[in-house]
Amino acid sequence: xxxxxxxxxxxxxxxxxxxxxxxxxxxxxxxxxxxxxxxxxxxxxxxxxxxxxxxxxxxxxxxxxxxxxxxxxxxxxxxxxxxxxxxxxxxxxxxxxxxxxxxxxxxxxxxxxxxxxxxxxxxxxxxxxxxxxxxxxxxxxxxxxxxxxxxxxxxxxxxxxxxxxxxxxxxxxxxxxxxxxxxxxxxxxxxxxxxxxxxxxxxxxxxxxxxxxxxxxxxxxxxxxxxxxxxxxxxxxxxxxxxxxxxxxxxxxxxxxxxxxxxxxxxxxxxxxxxxxxxxxxxxxxxxxxxxxxxxxxxxxxxxxxxxxxxxxxxxxxxxxxxxxxxxxxxxxxxxxxxxxxxxxxxxxxxxxxxxxxxxxxxxxxxxxxxxxxxxxxxxxxxxxxxxxxxxxxxxxxxxxxxxxxxxxxxxxxxxxxxxxxxxxxxxxxxx
Numbered sequence: 229x230x231x232x233x234x235x236x237x238x239x240x241x242x243x244x245x246x247x248x249x250x251x252x253x254x255x256x257x258x259x260x261x262x263x264x265x266x267x268x269x270x271x272x273x274x275x276x277x278x279x280x281x282x283x284x285x286x287x288x289x290x291x292x293x294x295x296x297x298x299x300x301x302x303x304x305x306x307x308x309x310x311x312x313x314x315x316x317x318x319x320x321x322x323x324x325x326x327x328x329x330x331x332x333x334x335x336x337x338x339x340x341x342x343x344x345x346x347x348x349x350x351x352x353x354x355x356x357x358x359x360x361x362x363x364x365x366x367x368x369x370x371x372x373x374x375x376x377x378x379x380x381x382x383x384x385x386x387x388x389x390x391x392x393x394x395x396x397x398x399x400x401x402x403x404x405x406x407x408x409x410x411x412x413x414x415x416x417x418x419x420x421x422x423x424x425x426x427x428x429x430x431x432x433x434x435x436x437x438x439x440x441x442x443x444x445x446x447x448x449x450x451x452x453x454x455x456x457x458x459x460x461x462x463x464x465x466x467x468x469x470x471x472x473x474x475x476x477x478x479x480x481x482x483x484x485x486x487x488x489x490x491x492x493x494x495x496x497x498x499x500x501x502x503x504x505x506x507x508x509x510x511x512x513x514x515x516x517x518x519x520x521x522x523x524x525x526x527x528x529x530x531x532x533x534x535x536x537x538x539x540x541x542x543x544x545x546x547x548x549x550x551x552x553x554x555x556x557x558x559x560x561x562x563x564x565x566x567x568x569x570x571x572x573x574x575x576x577x578x579x580x581x582x583x584x585x586x587x588x589x590x591x592x593x594x595x596x597x598x599x600x601x602x603x604x605x606x607x608x609x610x611x612x613x614x615x616x617x618x619x620x621x622x623x624x625x626x627x628x629x630x631x632x633x634x635x636x637x638x639x640x641x642x643x644x645x646x647x648x649x650x651x652x653x654x655x656x657x658x659x660x
Contacts, residue, residue: 241585247574247581252294255630260290261542262551263285264537293633316363317364319363355404355636357396359643362597366600370591392405393406404625406607407608414603418596434479443484447480451476454472457472505618519618521541521557525539529561533563534561536563582602612627
């Protein structure tokens with residue numbers, strides 16, 4: 229009889245593993261390209277350099293991160309999937325404690341106190357908060373019916389979801405906190421009213437319009453819409469007049485309150501990023517520099533790119549953080565439109581496969597966790613690429629499996645392979 233690990237390995241979803249491996253390999257190639265220097269010693273990658281000398285290069289450190297990620301994968305898939313369900317709340321509690329103490333013990337890096345330094349290793353607890361929160365909310369969702377839950381259940385679920393990002397914001401890491409909005413997509417799959425998503429989307433549109441359109445015009449247009457609806461269906465509107473007036477008052481409050489939020493709540497660099505998003509020429513040599521140079525790099529790649537290690541924007545360091553947040557512009561410059569499409573297709577394939585795996589789960593816990601995985605990957609993918617081409621504000625989140633960094637790689641690897649472990653044990657249980 230085959231051993232448990234052998235039987236388990238046959239149950240693993242190898243299609244997802246293959247996509248992961250291809251993305252990881254392409255990611256390393258682009259990290260190497262982004263950190264490549266023509267002044268590097270000749271004679272190959274290592275060229276007789278000492279370990280200390282090699283540790284100066286991001287591409288070499290990424291090899292180490294990839295190696296440790298492979299060890300992590302073995303651990304994740306060998307552990308009984310029931311442990312992820314059983315200890316979800318314990319891990320969540322430990323994570324909350326870590327997020328609370330991080331701002332007090334971490335030294336400031338680029339204005340943020342969100343990195344812990346353990347000797348030569350630097351880790352960001354906010355990255356790991358994503359998969360732990362996904363486990364916790366999945367465990368809780370398995371114990372309730374989201375379609376018919378009580379208000380208390382809604383408060384608990386909201387608390388589980390909102391507490392980590394609030395603590396992450398306290399460490400001045402807003403970008404990572406925004407990722408938690410992705411959990412709404414998973415809740416929607418499990419029965420959350422679509423009205424919540426519609427309200428949030430409408431609120432976002434109103435806030436954006438309040439920054440772009442004269443306020444009196446916006447209020448006049450909204451008032452005209454309400455009056456038009458009232459005139460079209462007087463009977464229905466008469467019954468809902470208090471609600472309509474309340475919505476009207478909330479919209480007016482949002483329109484006039486956006487200036488206070490923009491000028492008194494957001495930090496100066498956050499205001500600048502929004503201004504640059506709305507008007508790319510607002511600060512081309514300051515906050516807008518990264519996005520401007522990123523678009524130049526991507527556009528200069530043309531159809532098939534300049535070639536591996538031939539990117540001039542990359543070689544001469546025109547784009548800061550090019551191996552991390554702006555790794556996509558390296559793909560665009562050196563591999564062109566064709567290369568960017570390959571990356572996008574790989575992400576769509578991974579997302580599609582994760583959703584497929586999630587839908588075949590027999591438990592609410594497994595299915596909810598699968599949708600959390602897909603939602604987090606999608607948020608990172610969409611926002612990261614969006615900010616490199618000027619369609620989203622620069623919020624400093626990595627491109628999964630492509631950007632340089634150990635915390636990011638470990639987090640996304642753990643996020644994905646916990647799902648594959650849950651799925652593999654599901655298949656074993658079906659065989660039995």
